[in-house]
Amino acid sequence: MTSSADRLRRLRRLLTLLFTVLNAAGLLVLAWLFVAQDREHRELRMDAELKLVTAAAARLLQYHGDTVITAFLGQDQIDTSCPEFAVLPARTGGFEPHFSQRDCAPVDPGSLQWLAREATTSGRFVEGYVPGTSNGLIRVVAQPFLSPGGQYVGAIVAASDATAELAGHRGVVLWVVGGCVLLVGVVGVTGHVLSGRAIRPAVAALEQQEVLLAETAHDLRTPVAALRALAETAWRNPADRPDLLPRTVRLAARMGSIIDDLLVRARLAAGVEKLAIQPVWLDQLVAGVVEETSAPDAQVTVTTAPTKVNADPGLVQRAVGNLLDNALRHGRQPGSPAIVHITVAGGRVTVADHGPGIDASVAEETFDRFTSGGGSSGLGLSIVRWTAQAHGGFLRVYNAEEGGAIFELEFPVAQ
Template structure:
């Protein structure tokens, strides 16, 4: 047993040296694994944001392309409708001259589109016979009229007007009595207003996309934080377990070393040293068991093994197991629903706390779903901070992890624990559990 204890002490001492060395070498840095989790969280955020940005970019590109093409088709359909409609109302009189009376009265010839009609005369040249919003179309349309006559169909193209602006122009042939092309009707529309609307749409898509990407980054960061939170909480609990265990085991291990050294120096003192060492190892075992149970439960790895039990019998068993004379138990039959191991650990810790800070005698009362442990020591300092906080300094020393575990056991069972000074001296600690559900 002594060799095992010495190895355990050596491991804990090595742990202290490694932690102390790191602290002495410079500012404390975050552990490697939590740091990796944080980097993973940022990586998940970046990945989620990048995927969202890529999807939005594709959707915005497709939307802008569809809008551009639809506006171009709408503009082409407009000028095509004008020239097709006006070409049908171009007539020729008996002398063979073009007659545009019906065209001038047509609403299409007086609309928002620029309209020009060229007639092919006997000299073989194209002469302008009608113009509406003439300045918006090119000055010379003869070559375009000749191409339209040769194509024998409606032609749509982009031209440059007198001001140097690009304009969309449609031209359609009009047939005379001999079924030959005797005139060409031109209609033009300025694409600038449609392009301005398209640019506003693109700008809206850009700013809207940036806003959605920022929102996606925020949502991704929150979601990645939620997804990594259990792992971070588990690691934090493991760190707390290591810190609490290393702190609480330091003094018992040092005491064990003293017991063993005393036994080695005086063989006659071996039995007493081994007995005290065994009691100390039992206490350390209970401490580690409690810390592990708390860590496993709070990280979701383990669950409470709740069952109906007699609270008075459990307390009497804990007192009998402790083997400490001077503990008086007054109890009445009390049934609760709890984890027997954790509840026994809480009762032991209350007794140990009373022994350390108050000494004997100790009075324990079990009634009304509560365990009350009273000692006759100096009591609590009125200005004392929370005694359930690990490391709180009291009149008879610092409070260890024991009371903190008692508080956790109480909360895990939806109960409560309170500690204060007794009316006529000493300390009174009460662990209260809820009434069990009726069968």
């Protein structure tokens, strides 16, 4: 079965893909506009140069009646310069065609004649490309001209080799494509990082929730089974009910404590627990916890010195109670009553027992993973550590030389 955290991770990949696709689409539009603008700019530059030639040639044309005279074109420097041009009649026999002397752009004369007819027929400039005789593209501009009678009788067609400009445009296209690929990669990585940062708190919360649910089922399974066994025994044996009822009450109280601890830890882990920080007399609080804790078969001693800390009294009381409960349940030798020594001084609560001790190599795991070497759920110790961290303090654990575990819980001292 897929967990909620796994579904969130898939959502992260989907968000990354969506972020990348949307940005890639925007980049493609911008790239297309840039490439189109570059091509248009190059064509306008070539057309402007060609129109300068056609305009100069048009000024050199002379007329004798409706007859076009091109003799003066051969006397001007444009006739031997690039771009090359041709003065062509709209129809055969209109006047003698004139071609400039310099061959700058190898182009088929038939293509030039077709452009001249198009310009003359439409009465406007015609721009475009025609294939050159050497497999390149030639940029051409055809300008129609009027006879003295007001009729379009021919056109001046200027031609320029577009190979260099088109090669430059292809270079721009390659740079744009490469840049887009690089930017899409950067956008993808950025989207992955941003989506991870956005979803990480939700993933962590879901993972904590799943762990919490699993541990809740684990911690309550044994007491629920024991409670059911007690209830069934009391139902089948009415005479034993006076003995079984106190055990049932204690078991129910233990279940309530487990549930309370689970809720506190969940709220701390989710960051929704509001700490009511205030000056607290730690020695008095610890003494009150010991006095309220029922331990008829245990020996508990308390040594305190006045010490004031900045803390949430409710959470500190629960943390100290969990340490004491842990020592009473696991801090004893087989067949012997529990012996617990509690010392309070300098913002520090030290709880020492006479039990089998704790393996220091698994102490961190004990505080974080709800397990302990003594067979308990370890949830109480986890809450103790969370409480210490929430207050800017710490929890230490080590074994005494003479045996037994020692827990030190420290809080910031009030100034």
